[in-house]
Amino acid sequence: MRKRLYRVLVALIGALMVLLVGSAGAAQATATPPPDATAIQVTLQDEANKDAQGNPKPISGVTLEVSKDGEKAGEGVTDAKGVAIIVVQELGKYTVTLDEKTLPEGTVLDESTKNEATVHVRFQGPNNRAIFPIGVTAGEKSNFGKDLVKNLRAGIVFALVLCLAGLGFSLIFGTTGLSNFAHGELLTFGAVMAWTFDQIFKTGALASVSVLLAGIIAVALGGLGGYVQDKVMWGPLRRRGTGLIAMMIVSIGLAIFLRYLFQYFYGSSTRSLSQYSGQQREQHWYYLGLSLADREAIIVLISIVTIIGVCLWLAKSRMGKAMRAVSDNPALAASSGLRVDSVITNAWVIGGALTALSGVLYAMQLQVNSFMGMRILLVILAAVTLGGLGTIWGALVGSMVIGLVYELGPLFGVPTSIKEIGPLLIMIVILLVRPQGILGRKERLG
Amino acid sequence: MDILDILRAALQQALGPQAIVFALAAIGLNIHFGYTGLLNFGQAGFVAVGAYGLAVSVVTFGAPFWLGIVMSLVAPLVLAVILGVPTLRLRADYLAIVTIAAAEVLRFVFGSVEMKDTFGGSNGLNGFARPFQQANPYSSGIDLGIISFGRNDLWSLTVGWILVALCCVLVWALMRSPWGRVLRSIREDEDAVRSLGKNVFAYKMQALALGGVIGGLGGMFLALKQASVVPSDYSTLMTFYAFAALLLGGAARVMGPVIGSILFWFLIAGLGSFFSQSAGEGGWIPSVIMTDTQASVIRYIVLGLAIMLLMIFRPQGIFGDRREIAIDGR
Numbered sequence: 001m002r003k004r005l006y007r008v009l010v011a012l013i014g015a016l017m018v019l020l021v022g023s024a025g026a027a028q029a030t031a032t033p034p035p036d037a038t039a040i041q042v043t044l045q046d047e048a049n050k051d052a053q054g055n056p057k058p059i060s061g062v063t064l065e066v067s068k069d070g071e072k073a074g075e076g077v078t079d080a081k082g083v084a085i086i087v088v089q090e091l092g093k094y095t096v097t098l099d100e101k102t103l104p105e106g107t108v109l110d111e112s113t114k115n116e117a118t119v120h121v122r123f124q125g126p127n128n129r130a131i132f133p134i135g136v137t138a139g140e141k142s143n144f145g146k147d148l149v150k151n152l153r154a155g156i157v158f159a160l161v162l163c164l165a166g167l168g169f170s171l172i173f174g175t176t177g178l179s180n181f182a183h184g185e186l187l188t189f190g191a192v193m194a195w196t197f198d199q200i201f202k203t204g205a206l207a208s209v210s211v212l213l214a215g216i217i218a219v220a221l222g223g224l225g226g227y228v229q230d231k232v233m234w235g236p237l238r239r240r241g242t243g244l245i246a247m248m249i250v251s252i253g254l255a256i257f258l259r260y261l262f263q264y265f266y267g268s269s270t271r272s273l274s275q276y277s278g279q280q281r282e283q284h285w286y287y288l289g290l291s292l293a294d295r296e297a298i299i300v301l302i303s304i305v306t307i308i309g310v311c312l313w314l315a316k317s318r319m320g321k322a323m324r325a326v327s328d329n330p331a332l333a334a335s336s337g338l339r340v341d342s343v344i345t346n347a348w349v350i351g352g353a354l355t356a357l358s359g360v361l362y363a364m365q366l367q368v369n370s371f372m373g374m375r376i377l378l379v380i381l382a383a384v385t386l387g388g389l390g391t392i393w394g395a396l397v398g399s400m401v402i403g404l405v406y407e408l409g410p411l412f413g414v415p416t417s418i419k420e421i422g423p424l425l426i427m428i429v430i431l432l433v434r435p436q437g438i439l440g441r442k443e444r445l446g
Numbered sequence: 447m448d449i450l451d452i453l454r455a456a457l458q459q460a461l462g463p464q465a466i467v468f469a470l471a472a473i474g475l476n477i478h479f480g481y482t483g484l485l486n487f488g489q490a491g492f493v494a495v496g497a498y499g500l501a502v503s504v505v506t507f508g509a510p511f512w513l514g515i516v517m518s519l520v521a522p523l524v525l526a527v528i529l530g531v532p533t534l535r536l537r538a539d540y541l542a543i544v545t546i547a548a549a550e551v552l553r554f555v556f557g558s559v560e561m562k563d564t565f566g567g568s569n570g571l572n573g574f575a576r577p578f579q580q581a582n583p584y585s586s587g588i589d590l591g592i593i594s595f596g597r598n599d600l601w602s603l604t605v606g607w608i609l610v611a612l613c614c615v616l617v618w619a620l621m622r623s624p625w626g627r628v629l630r631s632i633r634e635d636e637d638a639v640r641s642l643g644k645n646v647f648a649y650k651m652q653a654l655a656l657g658g659v660i661g662g663l664g665g666m667f668l669a670l671k672q673a674s675v676v677p678s679d680y681s682t683l684m685t686f687y688a689f690a691a692l693l694l695g696g697a698a699r700v701m702g703p704v705i706g707s708i709l710f711w712f713l714i715a716g717l718g719s720f721f722s723q724s725a726g727e728g729g730w731i732p733s734v735i736m737t738d739t740q741a742s743v744i745r746y747i748v749l750g751l752a753i754m755l756l757m758i759f760r761p762q763g764i765f766g767d768r769r770e771i772a773i774d775g776r
Binding site: 067071072097179237242244245246248249250252253254255256257258259260261263264267378381382385389415417418420421424425427428431432435 | 485531532533536538539540542543544546547548550551554555557558559560561568569678683686689693739740743744746747749750751752753754755756757758761
């Protein structure tokens, strides 16, 4: 379909009238929202079609759908002023989708314009307006090169965070053979612990280093959590000779248990850490020409240092070598005099701490939510399967590839709303052609 | 605290449509996991294609209702072949990972904005169940004292429980046939079966397909009962609930998944009603400890704990035989 290119600049104004009192009413389009209701206000304007005063003309009669976590939360149609007010039930992150079929004749979104935008409905008092465009930024057409840089940046950060979680998974899988379906919840654990301690520190004398301290505590607790898990549950199960499939089902029970325990204490809303979340991106020579927020630079630095540290530790140290020996052949390792059980406990501690660190970094970059681990678990599985289940170096390679695919996929035709399917499809294909993964060895297969 | 209310809520769910859907899904899983030892973590995907097979062919492609029913049986079969070919030769945990991933991919695709024209996006599809509702022979609902069902529910329940009974008879007959014995021996020792000249791969594939189609029946029933299909119904939690129901009743038993599903929903609904009465205004639990929203979550915490404890202390469930559970395989 060849388009006459009227560029629609779609300035959305999220005017967030807050104060959730009672029920916010049914989600429907009304020009005047009920007072005290939380609402998203969207304004559509045609940038290519201005009136005599140079103001863009409003676009009316366009259907907008608001959804949260993939579920529809409301719908509205723009009125004569191009304004739609969509009432939503609770605070959080919403996605506004524009139905292109309802655009007036002769008006189309230009090709690089996405028909979606994300709105953060925050608790910040009435009439707090945030302007953001769908697709085209004010007067500037986005192009493939810019998108590539943007997604590459997001991809690298995500890949490194994923790498830490993948390393944790791989250490545990390598030494015990367990595909731990509760691994996502270990990541959530790190994030919610960081948030909890951040809440404690942020008002006191330590406010300036609140997130840093909270992060360190969360990582330590993650390691402790791994230790406790192994001592209380997995260790006794191993000694009883419980089969791997039984353990896998136990881990599913644990995942459901932890996930709803988090929801019990933290609810289902999305939270941010007190520091760093609103940082602007800046360009510095030491960012090699990229524009990064300081937060992102720190995340990249912490991840790389940790990954190198863990790799060196595995390659050089006594315990690292023992861990790789157990991973290769537990029976042989045991008969050569290694205490397999204490090696496995070590793997749980390191794995738990690495995964908690991954959760903390994820919370810094994005947000904290009880269900974040569940969503990322399959991506972790895809990463370690791609690299080769149970191989440490495989987890590194797999995570880097999957993290980049996850963020770059949308540039190459993967629909943005379902970018998770890129990694999952890669995983299925890799199992088809090379089931041992990129770096795995054949004998690991059944 | 009203005990009768709790009992009513629990019984309504235990005999209601939810129990039927999960009974069918769990019967399918029983063939996979209980009899053949295949660890299918993507049963929700089979249920979903069963439901969408009907809905998409009728709503999107305008096919007649009977063709929709046929498609809802064919779609899980196709999915089984697609999933089985690459993974059935691999170790059990690979099958688990691939099936769970495939089920999620399907759910994402069904719910995606981009394919809204075909699958209806997150709102799903509706308007295909009219012939089913019109076939309703009942003129009024039924009141059983404590619980009651409306006219439409009664019709769904009749059809649903007949489907469950038929599947049970089928499984019972198949599992005492030579074919069923081969499946069980694959679960016990694959290599031994192979050395006897059986084509293990083909048997596994047949088991995966049969269990998938029965799961798809569950999806078809859910779609007919609700008169709509919504992608969020088919999340991985559905698979894990079905697993919980199967483990509760006892794997590798014909009636295990059915009893398990009834008990599962009895407990889930009963606990839900119990805690919602206990917390909040007028309850005996102070709201500092538990608010209304928290009360709705606690049953899932209990569920997770129950799956763990069940698997650790009584993997055979209520009716199963410990020697018949495929939990020691690699």
